[in-house]
Amino acid sequence: MSRIVMKFGGTSVANVERIRNVAAHVKREVDAGHEVAVVVSAMSGATNQLVAWTTEASPLHDAREYDAIVSSGEQVTSGLLAIALQAIGVPARSFQGWQIPLRTDESHGAARIASIEGETLISRMTDGQVPVIAGFQGLAPNNRIATLGRGGSDTSAVAIASAVKADRCDIYTDVDGVYTTDPRIVPQARRLERIAFEEMLEMASLGAKVLQVRSVEMAMVHKVRVFVRSSFDAHDAPQVGPGGLPPGTLICDEDEIVEHQVVTGIAYSKDEAQISLRRVQDRPGVAAGVFGPLAEASINVDMIVQNVSEDGKTTDITFTLPTSDQARAIQILNAKKAEIGFEALNTEADACKVSVIGIGMRSHAGVAAQAFQALANRGVNIRAITTSEIKISVLIDTAYAELAVRTLHSVYGLDKA
Ligand code: ASP
Numbered sequence: 001m002s003r004i005v006m007k008f009g010g011t012s013v014a015n016v017e018r019i020r021n022v023a024a025h026v027k028r029e030v031d032a033g034h035e036v037a038v039v040v041s042a043m044s045g046a047t048n049q050l051v052a053w054t055t056e057a058s059p060l061h062d063a064r065e066y067d068a069i070v071s072s073g074e075q076v077t078s079g080l081l082a083i084a085l086q087a088i089g090v091p092a093r094s095f096q097g098w099q100i101p102l103r104t105d106e107s108h109g110a111a112r113i114a115s116i117e118g119e120t121l122i123s124r125m126t127d128g129q130v131p132v133i134a135g136f137q138g139l140a141p142n143n144r145i146a147t148l149g150r151g152g153s154d155t156s157a158v159a160i161a162s163a164v165k166a167d168r169c170d171i172y173t174d175v176d177g178v179y180t181t182d183p184r185i186v187p188q189a190r191r192l193e194r195i196a197f198e199e200m201l202e203m204a205s206l207g208a209k210v211l212q213v214r215s216v217e218m219a220m221v222h223k224v225r226v227f228v229r230s231s232f233d234a235h236d237a238p239q240v241g242p243g244g245l246p247p248g249t250l251i252c253d254e255d256e257i258v259e260h261q262v263v264t265g266i267a268y269s270k271d272e273a274q275i276s277l278r279r280v281q282d283r284p285g286v287a288a289g290v291f292g293p294l295a296e297a298s299i300n301v302d303m304i305v306q307n308v309s310e311d312g313k314t315t316d317i318t319f320t321l322p323t324s325d326q327a328r329a330i331q332i333l334n335a336k337k338a339e340i341g342f343e344a345l346n347t348e349a350d351a352c353k354v355s356v357i358g359i360g361m362r363s364h365a366g367v368a369a370q371a372f373q374a375l376a377n378r379g380v381n382i383r384a385i386t387t388s389e390i391k392i393s394v395l396i397d398t399a400y401a402e403l404a405v406r407t408l409h410s411v412y413g414l415d416k417a
């Protein structure tokens with residue numbers, strides 16, 4: 001017997017019929033003798049609709065009321081699933097964040113989880129009941145509902161799995177796992193049976209949309225094994241595949257992965273903008289002068305490249321950021337031009353970051369050189385490069401994004417046979 005948290009995303013609970021299908025998946029696990037808690041998202045599209053109404057009522061709205069409104073989608077699906085479970089003979093009860101309670105900090109709209117009391121949920125489970133928990137929401141210190149940021153029910157699920165000491169957190173979604181790269185770009189992409197937390201964190205941060213980045217961080221810190229699988233697979237399909245698990249991807253500690261590939265996956269993110277500050281004074285405090293004000297404006301800067309100055313006086317600093325923040329960043333930097341001390345600001349919008357990810361890189365030399373050569377052979381120009389122990393990222397023209405992803409995917413032998 002195991003204790004499992006099962007999380008179902010928006011497309012898996014899109015209507016009552018799909019909710020009945022979810023109930024059948026839950027019943028299968030209960031019938032197999034497991035203790036189960038379920039976390040649900042809102043029906044797909046519901047949260048967007050709630051956000052739209054909120055903005056329509058007033059573009060500049062009170063964040064506490066935003067949370068009161070947008071958290072309601074999950075309240076609906078938790079109740080509906082509890083009813084659907086009861087209807088097929090599975091004892092179930094819905095729980096809103098405040099009823100657990102799942103406590104958050106006070107940052108309404110993007111709150112962080114502060115603590116979760118697991119006792120109520122555990123005692124319900126040991127009594128044979130299935131708690132059906134509304135994801136995405138919790139209780140702020142001011143005693144009001146807070147939401148965790150878009151996509152936050154993944155984080156709810158992992159946090160709850162940790163709080164109830166679950167053996168596994170199964171995330172049911174509309175794809176059957178994590179792929180070596182985006183299968184829409186590379187049809188030869190393969191589903192990974194296992195991926196290490198650190199690799200998944202890179203994949204999620206770099207554009208793989210399967211899981212909210214924070215949920216992966218949380219899983220890594222609390223060592224929650226996360227299994228990504230499809231709710232569109234038949235609920236009565238055999239539950240044991242070649243790896244001892246049903247089809248899906250297990251996100252786990254690297255120790256659980258016996259054979260490491262050098263490269264596990266290729267991620268990419270479009271919508272990157274590039275800003276270069278030319279002839280910046282080369283003195284202590286300059287980088288802080290550039291990036292401090294951007295951080296204060298909550299602008300997330302990514303790749304940073306600074307040259308060694310030739311004359312000891314000036315240098316160039318180039319960095320990337322999301323296109324959506326480009327205009328704001330330019331405004332902030334130009335306002336501080338004299339203070340920072342740079343001569344010119346150049347910017348480009350159509351950049352794409354392509355990253356090669358794999359824990360195996362730690363113990364293999366030449367992985368980067370192989371990527372650069374492969375891209376050169378295809379005539380892809382690299383604008384900037386950054387690396388870490390388990391990742392190489394290159395910034396290239398968006399027009400070459402697909403070619404670069406395909407090239408790297410095949411060069412590292414990731415194409416399926
Ligand atoms: N319903 C919320 C959203 O659409 C949370 C989630 O689905 O994870 O962002």
Ligand code: MG
Pocket residue numbers: 009010151154210212
């Ligand atoms: Mg989601």
